[in-house]
Structures are given as structure tokens and as C-alpha cells.
Amino acid sequence: MFKSLAFVLRITLAWLLVVFLFAGLWSNLPLIGWIEWPVVVAGMLTMALVVAGALSHLGRVRLIAGRIDKEALANRQRRQVEIPFEAGEAFDLLDAAIRELPRIQHVESARDSLQVRAKVGRPDVQIERVGGRWNPLSWFGVPRNQILATVTPGHDSGSVTLICEPESPAWSDWFLVDDGSNFENAEAITRAISRRVGERRRGEKSEATQTATEKELTVAKLSLLHAQVEPHFLYNTLASAQLLARSDPPRADEMLGHLIQYLRHSLPRTDDETSTLGAELERAIAYLEILKIRMGARLSVQVDVPENLRATPLPPMMLQTLVENAIKHGLEPRTGGGTVWIRARRSDDEVAITVADDGDGFNAKTAGTGIGLKNVRERLRLRHGGRAALAVVANFPAGVAATLTVPADKAAQEVPHV
Structure with a gap:
């Protein structure tokens, strides 16, 4: 509850400073600067929409993450994932997992440097916000996310550093929310990697079992050959x-x-x-x-x-x-x-x-x-x-x-x- 309140207060105060700045500029305008009611109405409406949008963001994050904390609420997500394969195999697995994301728009893979960059569209949540496109949380910024993933080679393994963030600059996080989309992308990529690693392990186990069976059969044939x-x-x-x-x-x-x-x-x-x-x-x-x-x-x-x-x-x-x-x-x-x-x-x-x-x-x-x-x-x-x-x-x-x-x-x- 405290983290939810702190988040709402932070984004509200950021927009409140913008409203005060706008009010100060308005009051210095010639001819119309003495008229206060348009600024008051616009300021009150803006703050109401900001608070409503922040609460909507809290609800969406809780729905996606199942919890409310600093990590889940952050617009920019970072994950460290260990893949038990050599760096080349880990890169191929990571690249495939990113390309499977819904709304993926553009992927750049650099196998030599073991890096993947991608652009991902966001769900159209602006309609769900109070005020729709008139909500201040939709006024500026690029409604798209980006992904940067790097594989660091290790001893028979690859360590993946995954960053999911908005395409807009970091200062915009004080005023905008990503509606949990980057948390959703980071978790989706992590799950896809885990699923692919699991499939590879099951395949190796099945192959090892089949090989062991074949070896036992061959040994049995050899024993029969010896005995006969x-x-x-x-x-x-x-x-x-x-x-x-x-x-x-x-x-x-x-x-x-x-x-x-x-x-x-x-x-x-x-x-x-x-x-x-x-x-x-x-x-x-x-x-x-x-x-x-x-x-x-x-x-x-x-x-x-x-x-x-x-x-x-x-x-x-x-x-x-x-x-x-x-x-x-x-x-x-x-x-x-x-x-x-x-x-x-x-x-x-x-x-x-x-x-x-x-x-x-x-x-x-x-x-x-x-x-x-x-x-x-x-x-x-x-x-x-x-x-x-x-x-x-x-x-x-x-x-x-x-x-x-x-x-x-x-x-x-x-x-x-x-």
C-alpha cells in the first residue's frame, strides 16, 4: 500500500510542478494573463486525469505481475539470465525468444558481438485510460518499447543481460507510465528462454536414454555372439x-x-x-x-x-x-x-x-x-x-x-x- 501511495504521489508531484510552471507562464501573458479560471480548470482536470492514469497503471501492473513493488512499477526492466549453453547457442536461443514476442516490429541481431536490439509496440491501453488520448500520460513520448540483450560468454555457458525500456528518454519516467508493458516483455522473454532450455534438456535426456538403450541392445547382441x-x-x-x-x-x-x-x-x-x-x-x-x-x-x-x-x-x-x-x-x-x-x-x-x-x-x-x-x-x-x-x-x-x-x-x- 505504501509503495502504491508513494508512486502516485511521485507522478502527481511531477505533473503538479508542470501545472504550476504553466500557470506562471500564463499569468505573464499580455491581455489574457489576468484570467485565472481557464488555468485552474485545466490544472484540476489535468491532475485528475494524471491521478486516474496512475491508479490505472497500478491496477494493470498488479494484474500482470501479481504484486506491487518498485521493480514491478518501474518503466525500465533489467534481467540477468544464465543459460547453460555455450555463448553461440545461448545467443541463438535468445534471438528466437525475442522474435516470438507479440507486437515485435524490428529486430537487429549481431551474432559476432552477441547483441540483439529490437523495437516492440505497446498494447493500445490509451483507450483504457480515463480520458483516453486526452489523458496527460499520453501527451508526449514514443508509445513504443525497445529491447537490448547481450550475451556474455562464460565457461560452457552464456549470461544474458536483458534490458526492456520505453523508447522515450529516461527523464520521461517522471511523467509517463508504460502500463507494465516492459515488465511483461521481460517476463515473456525469460519464460521463453526457460521453456527452450527445458525443451533442449528433455531432448538431450531422451537422446541419452535412446543411446543407452541402443548400447544395451548392442551389448546384448555381442554377448549372444560370444555365447554362440x-x-x-x-x-x-x-x-x-x-x-x-x-x-x-x-x-x-x-x-x-x-x-x-x-x-x-x-x-x-x-x-x-x-x-x-x-x-x-x-x-x-x-x-x-x-x-x-x-x-x-x-x-x-x-x-x-x-x-x-x-x-x-x-x-x-x-x-x-x-x-x-x-x-x-x-x-x-x-x-x-x-x-x-x-x-x-x-x-x-x-x-x-x-x-x-x-x-x-x-x-x-x-x-x-x-x-x-x-x-x-x-x-x-x-x-x-x-x-x-x-x-x-x-x-x-x-x-x-x-x-x-x-x-x-x-x-x-x-x-x-x-
């Missing part, structure tokens, strides 16, 4: 070992040794633990050694993996998938067999691991379903984001070359999910 050693490979290997046990016991013993080594590396893990290039290479070599015994001279293997690269982090079963593809779709269909190459090289912070063959190449008759390669790409995406890739190209002069590119640094092996 390919039946026909296992049966064929055991059958071959049984035959060799009768005709060539040393080779049968060698085959069973490689099978044991292969199975040891194929046991299901308790989680999606990262393996190494060295461990995966041992599994792949054990697999190829078994096939060399079965296929004989039809299969040749060449391995060129430097010792210092064998500690490179590598998701389990990826190398094995590429080797199996080279055998099944490249060499097994060929009567004469062929060669499988496994090669690794480091370039800057990346390690490229290539499995190549000189088999049938991209032959529609021997092509598989592509599920294995799709699974490899999905697991690379979930684990490394965009820092890993799988490229499958034609080998020269025949066959296919598949290259895995993964980060060499252990600190970069996984992308954190939020």
Missing part, C-alpha cells in the same frame, strides 16, 4: 580333428590346440569390456590356423601388425567379424582359395586395421546380409562417436579390403553419454 560360437564352424572343426586323429594325430593335436585358443578368447564377458588389438589378433589367428589345416594350401595368411600397436583398444569380436567375412564371402566360394591379409598402421592419433582378401569381391552370389558389418559400425558409433569408422572397398586386383579406424589414445576410447 558358430555351430557349423565348431562341428566342422571337431569332425576334421576326429578324422585327423586317425590319420595324422600331430595335426589333429595342433587343430585342437588352435580351437582351445579360439574358444578361450570367445568366452562371454560379464560386460562390454574393451579388448585390445593384440588379444583380438590372437583369436583371429587361431581361427585362421584352424582353417589352414582344413583348407590346406587353398588358404594363405599374412599378418603385419607392429608390436607397439597391439595394445590399441579395440571392441571385442570386431576383427573376428572382418576375418570371417573375408573367408566366407571371399575365399571359401573359390576353388583355388586365396590369401587373407591382416595389417595395422598408425597415423597421428589413429590406428587403421585392415583385413583384405583376394577372393570373389563384391559378388552378389556370395554376399551376406550385411548384419555383421552393420553391427560393427553401430558399436563404433556408440563407443567412439565420430572418431572411428569402418570402410569397405574393393581390393586390387581382386577381393575386398575392410579397414577399421579407431583412436590410438586410450583416453579417447569412449565418448561419455549424458
